[in-house]
Amino acid sequence: MKKLEELKPLNLSDISDFDEMLTAMSKTSFGGRCLGEASNVLYQMYSKPSFRVLTISGAMTIAKMSLIISEMIERNLVDIIVTTGALITHSLTEAMGLSHYKCDMKTVNDSELYEKGYNRIYDSLESDRSEEVWNEILIDAIRSFIENCSSYNLADKYFHMGSKDITFYLGKCLDGSSNRSILKSAYNCGVPIYIPAFTDSELCLQLKPINNLRKRNGLPELRYDGMFDLDDYTFEIMSSVNKNIPLGIFTIGGGVPRNWAQQVGPYLDTINREKKLEGQSYAKPAFKYGVRICPDLPNYGHLSGCTYSEGQSWGKFCSDKKGAMLAEVMCDATLVWPLLMKGVFQRLDKNK
Numbered sequence: 001m002k003k004l005e006e007l008k009p010l011n012l013s014d015i016s017d018f019d020e021m022l023t024a025m026s027k028t029s030f031g032g033r034c035l036g037e038a039s040n041v042l043y044q045m046y047s048k049p050s051f052r053v054l055t056i057s058g059a060m061t062i063a064k065m066s067l068i069i070s071e072m073i074e075r076n077l078v079d080i081i082v083t084t085g086a087l088i089t090h091s092l093t094e095a096m097g098l099s100h101y102k103c104d105m106k107t108v109n110d111s112e113l114y115e116k117g118y119n120r121i122y123d124s125l126e127s128d129r130s131e132e133v134w135n136e137i138l139i140d141a142i143r144s145f146i147e148n149c150s151s152y153n154l155a156d157k158y159f160h161m162g163s164k165d166i167t168f169y170l171g172k173c174l175d176g177s178s179n180r181s182i183l184k185s186a187y188n189c190g191v192p193i194y195i196p197a198f199t200d201s202e203l204c205l206q207l208k209p210i211n212n213l214r215k216r217n218g219l220p221e222l223r224y225d226g227m228f229d230l231d232d233y234t235f236e237i238m239s240s241v242n243k244n245i246p247l248g249i250f251t252i253g254g255g256v257p258r259n260w261a262q263q264v265g266p267y268l269d270t271i272n273r274e275k276k277l278e279g280q281s282y283a284k285p286a287f288k289y290g291v292r293i294c295p296d297l298p299n300y301g302h303l304s305g306c307t308y309s310e311g312q313s314w315g316k317f318c319s320d321k322k323g324a325m326l327a328e329v330m331c332d333a334t335l336v337w338p339l340l341m342k343g344v345f346q347r348l349d350k351n352k
Contacts, residue, residue: 018343019350031329035336038291038327042344045248045289045325046077047351051240053287055261056083057253057304061090061182062100062121063334068341070185075345080236081186081193082257085201088167088183088193092137092203093126095174095181101125135206141169142210142222159220162228163195166203192236194229196260230260230267237264241285248289252333254296254304262287262316269315286318290326293333293340 008027015021019039026036045052054072072078093100101118103125110120118125145165171187186193198204204224211221240247251258268282296305308326311317318324329336 017346018339019346022340022343031331034327034329035331035340038293038329039340039343039347041289041291041325041327042250042340043347045250045291046344046348048246050246050248050289051079051237052077052289053080053082053237053247053249053261054078055249055251055253055257056081056087057255057257058084058333059086059090059121059124060252060333061087061094062124062126064100065334065337066091066094066182067180068338069182070180071345072341073182073185073189073191075348076189078191080233080261081182081191082233082261083193083195084255084257085163085195085198085203088170088195089201089203090126091182092170095177095179095183096137097177097179098127135209137170137173138166138203138206139210140173141166142207144172145169160223160225160228162225162232163198164192164229164232166198167193167195192232194233194260196226196229197256198224198226200256233261234264234267237285238268238282241283246288247285249287249291251290251292251294252337254292254294254302258292259303262311262314265315284315286315286322288318288322288324290317290324292328293331293337294328295330295332297330 006027007029008024010024010028010032015024022036022039024036025032026040027033028036054069056069060066060069069078069081073081090100101124103120103123105123108120113120113125117128119128145161145168167183168187171183171193174181174184175187177184183193185191195201195203207222207224215221237247249261251261265284265286268284272282272284290308290311292308294304296302298305298307298310308317308324308328312319312324317326329340
């Protein structure tokens with residue numbers, strides 16, 4: 001039996017900052033220990049050479065968590081973001097200086113909200129007039145994308161792109177804005193943003209009227225190609241693996257972003273089955289570091305709630321014998337994510 005580690009009472013009188021709080025919590029029990037252990041894994045991932053993937057689902061921009069993401073990017077703690085179209089769309093509202101509003105859940109009338117032009121996201125509201133602003137930015141982004149693409153051919157019926165291209169040029173369009181935003185921070189720091197479920201978002205829906213206009217003017221329609229994103233993401237991951245740089249993943253929520261970011265291993269398994277016929281194969285990547293904040297339980301059976309140990313059975317994460325460092329916090333991210341990141345930022349700053 002391994003040597004037992006003694007628990008310590010949480011003494012608030014000895015604590016002066018968030019880092020000290022998380023360190024002390026790691027020596028307690030239950031959810032508090034989970035959060036403290038998550039801070040230790042993140043610190044190891046961020047303080048040592050590693051390739052860091054951040055996946056985000058849920059309305060985190062509506063919940064006003066966006067500047068946490070921006071600071072993580074600006075501190076060079078993120079190499080790739082995988083997220084939802086909704087998160088990026090709502091971040092455009094913030095980027096353009098527009099607002100989200102509190103909603104009184106005791107008196108809310110959704111039919112009345114619809115008539116007045118507001119969309120509800122749980123306890124928050126957004127004006128559907130924001131779509132006019134999104135559309136203007138998207139038009140500028142598409143124009144910039146096409147003008148800067150050397151493969152553009154007027155004879156083509158369709159012009160193919162990945163979501164990474166759109167988010168890059170959205171960031172470029174916002175670069176002159178005085179407002180801090182996820183897209184602007186990612187553009188300035190060279191962090192690609194992938195939206196694997198791009199067609200499941202208002203961002204994508206805005207492409208239809210743009211394409212109708214382009215078609216009437218005899219210009220190629222824009223077509224989203226998800227394989228562009230998958231192959232590009234796989235290349236980025238394998239570039240690090242080939243340099244023996246450990247992989248790390250920090251997941252907020254679950255959903256498509258989490259699964260898509262982790263499926264590079266199974267994707268290469270599929271490719272390797274073909275390559276073996278040619279006497280070749282690619283190394284299989286697996287994440288060494290992993291932190292997940294999600295309230296979903298594993299017994300629901302969906303990937304949002306599945307544990308990292310389940311991911312090990314798929315080869316998505318390193319085995320315990322290979323030094324995997326994994327931590328999971330089963331909680332609403334808006335409750336613990338700010339505390340976690342503030343503490344990790346402080347620890348990194350102390351140990352520069």
